[in-house]
Amino acid sequence: MELFDSLFLGLQVAVEPQNLLYCLFGVLIGTAIGVLPGIGPIPTVALLLPFTFGLEPATAFIMLAGIFYGAQYGGSTTAILVNVPGETSSVVTCIDGHQMAKKGRAGHALAIAAISSFFAGTVATIVIALLAIPLAALALKFTAVEYFSLLVLGLIAAVVLAHGSVAKALAMIVLGLILGIVGIDVSSGASRMTFGIPNLADGLDFVPVAMGLFGLGEIIANLERPAERRVVAQKVGSLMPSGPDLRQAFPAMVRGTAIGSFLGVLPGGGAALPPFTAYALEKKFAKDPSRFGHGAIEGVAGPEAANNAGAQTSFIPLLTLGIPSNALMALMIGALMMHGIQPGPQIMTEQPALVWGLIASMWTGNLMLLVINLPMIGVWIAMLKIPYRLMFPAIVLFCCIGAYGISNSMFNVWLMLGCAAIGYFFIKVGVEPAPLLLGLVLGPQLEENFRRAMLLADGDVTVFVTSPISAAILAIVALLLIAMFSPKIARKREEALVE
Secondary structure, X not given: OHHHHHHHHHHHHHOOHHHHHHHHHHHHHHHHHHHOOOOOHHHHHHHHHHHHOOOOHHHHHHHHHHHHHHHHHHHHHHHHHHXXXXXXXXXXXXXXXXXXXXXXXXXXXXXXXXXXXXXXXXXXXXXXXXXXXXXXXXXXXXXXXXXXXXHHHHHHHHHHHOOOOHHHHHHHHHHHHHHHOOEEOXXXXXXXXXXXXXXXXOOXXXXXXXXXXXXXXXXXXXXXXXXXXXXXXXXXXOOOXXXXXXXXXXXXXXXXXXXXXXXXXXXXXXXXXXXXXXHHXXXXXXXXXXXXXXXXXXXXXXXXXXXXHHHHHOHHXXXXXXXXXXXXXXXXXXXXXXXXXXXXXXXXXXXXXXXXHHHHHHHHHHHHHHHHHOOOHHHHHHHOOOOHHHHHHHHHHHHHHHHHXXXXXXXXXXXXXXXXXXXXXXXXXXXXXXXXXXXXXXXXXXXHHHHXXXXXXXXOOOHHHHOHHHHHHHHHHHHHHHHHOOHHHHHHHHHHHHO
């Protein structure tokens, strides 16, 4: 009964005219940036964070979430028509989706991608609703001891599942934790790494750092990439898939949804893991695996379903435990803090309208995407012709306005530009900045919970292993660390990430 009451509350919030309007705005922006290769949801959310200041928290989060799962839809359009993934998560869709387009079946591929995404989004919304209450009830039993261990697990899991070198990912985590303690220590009043700069007394502002690292840094790197994009089909033909196509694709949708729903919850899983896993599974299940790579419809349905389900279930750790499962969820944590909401297990009891409104809006947003995306295929094809060099000045201008508007300070603009240069450097040397952002966001919470645990235990550090829940979590952390530094497992990890 509690579940239905909560869902009814969420639906009331989601269908408010203002929230419906911003949900529509979010999914349209998300689809657009998904269509345009090189502009992903992370840079877009980072750039739009300052513009959510005047909104109600529920409205802001409904819009930001719409951008995230809307980008999953848009990325498939580019992958199918141009063979260029608009999103990392759409890389797999290129393989068979583009082959279908070359055979004159672009409309069928786009329709199956949209239907798969809607089906997965609907199921994922139900999964979130079913898991939210029991997980939140469990999380309320956590003290500072268990929460500290959980934060450590989130950081280490992000390192395990991050692309590239484990050593580099660990270094990024440590750098993020160090940057997180810049400012005046609340307990002692001592200045920490402020170097006499008054603007650093309150610490590094999360928004300009995120805008620089993920927004401008990524966008500058995209200027070096080829701008020419050739659309395979100007007219996509019939958008109505045949009965045999639907019967062939449906089992793949179900399997992809199950895989995405599970993998989306994993900390640090990233956007690419669910669709790649779903594609590999479809090849295993296929009676004739040789069809894959030559226009197999299951190669579109499975990954697209996994893609959308993974995007939505990644909200589960955020909404129930206050733990970001990836870089975009770390941005969401930052947005919560901007709106004066403390992330953590208590968020479901203290902000039920926000949490359940967001959950209900995911279904309304997916319905909007299904209704508007297919009729607007012509618009998305036209957008593919926009030269990237024309968008870049406008993006930089909006970045500077947003950074300045946070506190009417030029310091934030310079901080953003400095982080943009650092973000560009990270891209050039092959370092993934996502662990740094997780460290920056979780660092203050990690320190606060460690101090609180020490106060409760009179300075006895063994409290972390005497608490059963904390000991179990730290045991998992230890196993992950051993696995990371095991040469055999490390080699398999690299092979899997390369594949």
